[in-house]
Amino acid sequence: MNIYILLPLILLLLSYILFLILDILSHKETKFLPWWLWIIISCVSLPFGGIIYLLVGRER
Numbered sequence: 001m002n003i004y005i006l007l008p009l010i011l012l013l014l015s016y017i018l019f020l021i022l023d024i025l026s027h028k029e030t031k032f033l034p035w036w037l038w039i040i041i042s043c044v045s046l047p048f049g050g051i052i053y054l055l056v057g058r059e060r
Helices: 003-026 035-044 048-057
Strands: none
Touching (some): 003 048
16 A cells, blocks of 8 residues: 555644644643543544544533
8 A cells, every 4th residue: 555645644633633632731621531631532532532522521
Protein backbone atom coordinates (compact mmCIF):
# COMPACT_ATOMS: atom_id res chain seq x y z
CA MET A 1 0.00 0.00 0.00
CA ASN A 2 1.26 3.43 -0.88
CA ILE A 3 1.99 5.67 2.14
CA TYR A 4 0.85 8.76 0.24
CA ILE A 5 -2.70 7.43 0.31
CA LEU A 6 -2.71 7.26 4.12
CA LEU A 7 -0.80 10.48 4.74
CA PRO A 8 -3.85 12.82 4.71
CA LEU A 9 -5.70 10.55 7.14
CA ILE A 10 -2.69 10.39 9.48
CA LEU A 11 -2.30 14.17 9.40
CA LEU A 12 -6.00 14.64 10.07
CA LEU A 13 -5.91 12.32 13.09
CA LEU A 14 -2.78 13.97 14.48
CA SER A 15 -4.30 17.43 14.14
CA TYR A 16 -7.52 16.17 15.80
CA ILE A 17 -5.54 14.77 18.74
CA LEU A 18 -3.52 17.97 19.05
CA PHE A 19 -6.70 20.07 19.02
CA LEU A 20 -8.27 17.93 21.74
CA ILE A 21 -5.20 17.99 23.97
CA LEU A 22 -4.82 21.76 23.64
CA ASP A 23 -8.53 22.29 24.28
CA ILE A 24 -8.51 20.09 27.38
CA LEU A 25 -5.39 21.77 28.73
CA SER A 26 -6.78 25.24 28.15
CA HIS A 27 -10.02 24.34 29.98
CA LYS A 28 -8.72 22.50 33.05
CA GLU A 29 -12.22 22.35 34.56
CA THR A 30 -14.11 19.49 32.94
CA LYS A 31 -17.31 17.70 33.78
CA PHE A 32 -17.58 14.18 35.20
CA LEU A 33 -13.88 13.19 34.92
CA PRO A 34 -10.49 14.79 35.63
CA TRP A 35 -8.83 16.58 32.74
CA TRP A 36 -5.97 14.05 32.49
CA LEU A 37 -8.43 11.17 32.13
CA TRP A 38 -10.21 13.01 29.30
CA ILE A 39 -6.88 13.25 27.47
CA ILE A 40 -6.31 9.50 27.82
CA ILE A 41 -9.85 8.62 26.73
CA SER A 42 -9.68 11.01 23.78
CA CYS A 43 -6.38 9.61 22.52
CA VAL A 44 -7.19 5.93 23.04
CA SER A 45 -10.69 5.80 21.61
CA LEU A 46 -10.45 7.81 18.42
CA PRO A 47 -12.64 9.54 17.28
CA PHE A 48 -15.45 8.78 19.72
CA GLY A 49 -13.61 9.77 22.91
CA GLY A 50 -12.98 13.24 21.57
CA ILE A 51 -16.53 13.64 20.34
CA ILE A 52 -17.87 12.61 23.74
CA TYR A 53 -15.55 15.09 25.43
CA LEU A 54 -16.65 17.91 23.15
CA LEU A 55 -20.34 17.13 23.65
CA VAL A 56 -20.45 16.13 27.32
CA GLY A 57 -17.21 16.69 29.21
CA ARG A 58 -16.38 20.24 28.27
CA GLU A 59 -17.22 23.06 30.67
CA ARG A 60 -18.80 25.95 28.82
